[in-house]
Amino acid sequence: MTETKAIRGRLLWFVDDPETAGDAAHRHVEDGVIVIVDGLIEAVGEASILLPTLPADAAIVDHRPHLIMPGFIDAHLHLPQTQVIASYGAQLMEWLAKFTFVEEQKCAGPAHARKLARFFLNELLASGTTTAAIYCSVHVASVEALFTESQARNTRMIAGKVMMDRNAPAALTDTADTAYADSKALIARWHGRGRQLYAISPRFVVTSTPEQMAAAGRLAAEHPQCHVQTHINENRAEIAFANELYPEPGDYAGIYQHFGLLGARSLMGHCIHMTDREWRRFAQAGAVAVFCPTSNLFLGSGLFDWARAKAEGVPVAVATDIGGGTSYSMLRTMAEAYKVLQLQGQSLSAFAALHAITRGNAKALKLDHLVGSLEPGHEADLVVLDPAATRVMAHRLETARDLAEELFVLVTLGDERNVAATYVMGERIDADREPSPQPSTPPVLANSR
Ligand SMILES: [Zn+2]
Structure with missing residues (x-):
């Protein structure tokens, strides 16, 4: 009826x-x-x-x-980091080892993953965010929990299992083969089911062997309708490590490009310390630079150059990056974005900021025919x-x-x-009340282009 x-x-x-x-x-x-x-x-x-x-x-x-x-759209944040937010005194690589990789291990347990997924989605909705691109943990259970809870709320979410097979605790690593197989099965199970969409999610080149990067590239080629989400050029120590592990391409963006992971559906988190050649690689590929102001300030990573991205013709999305970021609110995120730009002599009108977190992010995520x-x-x-x-x-x-x-x-x-x-x-939506299981909603075609 x-x-x-x-x-x-x-x-x-x-x-x-x-x-x-x-x-x-x-x-x-x-x-x-x-x-x-x-x-x-x-x-x-x-x-x-x-x-x-x-x-x-x-x-x-x-x-x-x-x-x-x-509804607001958040282009990058992490489900397992709801209890990592506000962890004191470290920059990226130390912060990952000391806080993030410790908390993420708990997501192996379905009950914990479910608890986080409920809190996380309720908090997003209470902040007015109705769509987000989400990293789950390396565990399939965390993706199942997130999509199950999103389905119950009928929200349009993009999410994926993190792929990581080195430079992380053993309890947080998969292999090239299991990451490929698990991601493939999750895509079959969840991509396009109701409003759920899958993102192929190699965490960053530091935590993936060449074999796993190739597997991620294979997934991207086999599932061109899926997003790819990863991190790049956030922190100087991270960049040096990445280029040491993969000296051949000559720069960080080149590594992703080499493995077929830099395309128009690639959501590239941070993009702070970019070379001229990397901006060109992004522009040619149509890859999206994802600006995470509260995270970039909190972890002391640096200042994203939005004017440069615009001048290079690189699409920009904005995001909270919970738990490196410090607020679930996209309004608060844009207030910090304004300050990051002010420090570089740039400005951001309220219209531009509100556009960014609605239609702008929808366009960057290729969802502007559906939301935003x-x-x-x-x-x-x-x-x-x-x-x-x-x-x-x-x-x-x-x-x-x-x-x-x-x-x-x-x-x-x-x-x-x-x-x-x-x-x-x-x-x-009443964020304080758990949703009753929804009857399966008719799938809405998400990938008509
Ligand atoms: Zn992140």
Whole structure:
């Protein structure tokens, strides 16, 4: 049976990139309605025009005066690191050995993996994030837990099993063959099931032998519809180690390229210390640079050069990188992104920041035909925001003169406290309540291009 509902409030979404299209990039409707039929957006526009067109039995939820946007998208974070966040005093390589590799071992147990997956997805939804690209641990159980919980919430998530066969504790290593076979089986089981999507996930070149890198490349070639996610050029010591292990290609990006892992669906975490040749390799491949500001600051990794990426024609996504990152909130993430850019003489308007965490990330993840905007046909994943949720923000907004200023306050001071509600496929999610198992949803074609 068809179910129609309407969600009313102040609407904001993007139809283009504010950096190139200016004010024509966004749509703002002061009293708007999103009409949702069976979880998909049917129509968007002025309440005065759309409300009279609704069937008599349509449910109407009124969120005025709150701001309704497409659900936020996080392009890179780690499920096993929910209890690694805020670990003191180390940079990348030491941080991995001392904190991360210790915690990740616990994910071998399905009960622990399940506990983390529940916490993690609830926290993302409470922060208004409805889609994310997620690294699970090396254990198949962690991927099963994540996808099972995502399926129960009907969220669109991208996730994969980390591949690691050296330079990590024995309990965290697979082999080239088992990583290939396990990933392949997980792709068959989960990719395209409901809203779930698989990412082939070699952690980084330091923790993979050439045999495993080749196996990852084989998976990518055999499953061109899947994403590839990995790390690159985050930290000087890491880069030196990577180039020592793989001297032939001449640079870090060349290593991934050599193994067939640098393509248009490759989500390359960090990209801080890039050479000219590496920027060119990215641009030619169409690979995505994933900017993780809170993580880059917390681990002292360095400053991502967004202007350079733009000048090189390299697509950029933004991400929290939990648990190197320090907040699940994409608003907080963009506040730190602004500061990272300010340190380099660059700026980031509120429109550009909000575009980045909705339509921008959707485009970078090749999901912009499904999520990231409020266009008819899109999946109705929404975040409802109260820009005056805190005393400081309410006080500051008394002097805001226009939308740009209001949104800049939201991006600079905002976090999960500003999230009044989150909707997944038109259903309001209560992050404090465990979902009841969903009937299997009809698969939505994710890879029509
Ligand atoms: Zn990461």
